[in-house]
Amino acid sequence: MTGQLDLFSKVEVKEPEPTTSVKLGTRVAEVNLRKKRRESLEKLMELLTELEDEDIYISHCGGNRTHFWMRHLKLGRMQFEVFKSGDNLPSVIVLHGNREASVRIFTEQVTSLRQQDYFGYTMWLLDFWNGFGAYPINPYRQPGYDSLSIVRFTE
Numbered sequence: 001m002t003g004q005l006d007l008f009s010k011v012e013v014k015e016p017e018p019t020t021s022v023k024l025g026t027r028v029a030e031v032n033l034r035k036k037r038r039e040s041l042e043k044l045m046e047l048l049t050e051l052e053d054e055d056i057y058i059s060h061c062g063g064n065r066t067h068f069w070m071r072h073l074k075l076g077r078m079q080f081e082v083f084k085s086g087d088n089l090p091s092v093i094v095l096h097g098n099r100e101a102s103v104r105i106f107t108e109q110v111t112s113l114r115q116q117d118y119f120g121y122t123m124w125l126l127d128f129w130n131g132f133g134a135y136p137i138n139p140y141r142q143p144g145y146d147s148l149s150i151v152r153f154t155e
Helices: 033-051
Strands: 002-004 010-012 020-024 027-031 056-061 069-075 079-084 090-096 102-106 110-118 121-129 145-153
Touching (some): 033 090, 033 110, 033 145, 069 102
Antiparallel strands (some): 002 010, 020 027, 056 069, 056 145, 079 090, 090 102, 110 121, 121 145
């Protein structure tokens, strides 16, 4: 779509990215979650390409909201598979290990990818955010903040 801002030139007009209303009590903030998601998934895809065919370990602790805790679940010689949605962003990423081990990551609420270096290993934290407890963005997912850790040990 093109628009005209003055008499002599035309400009390509883009639709602004939608924002998500985040409520906390009586205050409301407009957050551009799609931009954060897009940037984080670009970083994640670069990381997965780098980690392909290596042994990685997946950990998750949901605290008192869940009934399980994973610590250093090994995916040997990790391969990944990406399923894209209509907006050409990955909607599901499947990490495959040997012996048919796999982890599915649903990427609707991905907000960031952080890296932490320690002595002997590197940890990447994939952060998910589904609004505050009383006001979730998606009512079918756990409200609040959650994180999945991906670890590569260095020898």
